[in-house]
Amino acid sequence: MRIADRISDLGTETAFAVSGEAAAFAATGNRVYPFHLGDINLPTPSTVVEGAARAIADGKTGYCPNAGIPQLREALAADIAASHNTPYGPENVVMQPGGKPTIGKFILTLMNPGDEVLYPNPGYPIYESQIEFHGGVAVPYGYTEGAENFALDFDSIERGITDKTRLLILNDLQNPMGAECSLEELERLADLVLEHDLYVLADEAYFDMRYAGKSKSFVEQPGMAERTVILYTFSKKFAMTGWRLGASVGPTEIVDVIAKLNVNDESCSNHFIQYGALAGLAGDQTEVQAILDELHARRDATVAGLNAIDGVHTFAPNATFYLFPNVTELMERKGMSDYEEFRRAALHATGVSFTTRLHFGREIPGEANRYIRFAYSGINVPDIEESLSLFQDWAEA
């Protein structure tokens, strides 16, 4: 069979293999504690469920406009305008079947083959994959450990910029690290973007997933809204990961191209789910807050359980539902240098299933510290406590 050459440049999410291993381990009668996937084991708010059901009954089962229903584009623009202090209107919003499609469509719209794209690594692995699949050069930048959280490694960003750099991918409130830029970091990044005339994908999948403080968008920096596309998703805030609804939000000229890509790819996002999302945005927020409160409690339990372990240290980020504990000492003590060996040993000894740095972009030569990722969105507090006690026993044995 003659598969096209470009497919050899296509990456994937290797974290799904961890799901497979965990499922196989569970299938042989073992208890698994799932910290490996950023899925949410909480019900979607009834505002959304009932809004979607009403729309089906109202006959919203045919095609809708490629860019989305006007009411939702308007409501979402108003919501984001308010939280981002930026004057977005419906013409700046194009609906997508999930958050992820914005990544590929942003790259297709703005990157020529051979262009260089700065992207976070460790980071969501689809950035790397989509850049290379469409013929670009993926240039990683990193983070360093600060006092209270990870911080942007500006050295690696500045080192990565060349005459060919065209795009920057920023995932503030970051997966897998939970990193959050300070105002100073955002300002410094905006200066670099202007100086080098870059366009930016601001992956804000976790913008509303926070337990203290207030999220600050990169688009609030002067001149940035004009050169930034926001990846918005309903998946996290409304516990709608499996519904598949999100949006690309940005300058009209880019949004119009992305809508034309919609025509070519999936025609439109599901019609009645857009009414469900509209009801979710407009309706009572009690259930949305309850999701955040539950995740907050899980964060606290996971942070406490991990930091109790000798040789493990994690920050307690105020946003996302990820922790990225430093396990350098623990792996050394266990005599393990291989991430996969360590991960499998922990899974088989304790049932605790997590991903590692390896699942978030190609490892960069010379990395001194070892990190694993815990997602606490799919596991309840009692199971977190039980599992981390088992993990501690194993780690300290």
Place this chain on the structure above:
Amino acid sequence: MRIADRISDLGTETAFAVSGEAAAFAATGNRVYPFHLGDINLPTPSTVVEGAARAIADGKTGYCPNAGIPQLREALAADIAASHNTPYGPENVVMQPGGKPTIGKFILTLMNPGDEVLYPNPGYPIYESQIEFHGGVAVPYGYTEGAENFALDFDSIERGITDKTRLLILNDLQNPMGAECSLEELERLADLVLEHDLYVLADEAYFDMRYAGKSKSFVEQPGMAERTVILYTFSKKFAMTGWRLGASVGPTEIVDVIAKLNVNDESCSNHFIQYGALAGLAGDQTEVQAILDELHARRDATVAGLNAIDGVHTFAPNATFYLFPNVTELMERKGMSDYEEFRRAALHATGVSFTTRLHFGREIPGEANRYIRFAYSGINVPDIEESLSLFQDWAEA
């Protein structure tokens, strides 16, 4: 702004502009009779609606596997295996958010830049767009008027094949023409495919939308299942256009690559809708048959209304919900040679809104006959009769 070069090769569905014009005409107080879009104004069967609602209640609101839920892949494989006399299993099925995504993913998986791809013209305009967007050369083939329906123009197919031809797109039970291949045509096409070592996209969006006889798939031809990807969709049979669910069905090696594209593009199709589709396939088919019966009555009314008009002739295809009437004489009599002038004159004089040959791929130099397309999926029989009477009065005035 620096939009990427590739975007200049991206096409669209110009039929959406006709929707816009029709809506604008209606907004000024005029009655519009919608024959322009292949949407369905009938409710989705309750089996599907209830199956999806049950799945939401059961918590199927998180991510599902990238290739789709195993139960649906299995049920759909069994359904297609039975109707296609071909041994498909779940490993041959990868779910998609609609029928359309299979077009781009097939091309990405099998076409290198510079490869030539044969595609039907007049035909669904996204073929042409996706081939050229991804760097291929779109080579049109046509149809000729036979005795009872349109027939493949093998001269144009054979003329189009060169050393660089790698792929063939076949849309049997065709949009916009309603054409259906005879067994002899399928055999002759399979011979050409083998002789020139081509791979095939069989767009079977309308395979189950038929009012007499039985659909024959191209994959039943010897050796063709091994080199063909079927575009399957739930949109038409189950009146689910706005739900966005379909599948790519084909050789495992291709299906696996397409599943990897899913990981990169939309992660997965909506989770609970897949349970709805499963319920639709397994459940009582009374409502599905009622959809077909209603469309059958509409076909008869539209065919009768159009063929009553002096200078108009349409076939009465047993499948699809499209007619492609020859209006060469009518346009001549009206003194109009421009499709858009004719379409707009009819809309403004009668409210009858339709698309023309222009909306289905680039016109090929030297085309002698004039055709327009009527979709009867979105308009009821009384409105069909009323509107075609108005259209006849205008046409014969």
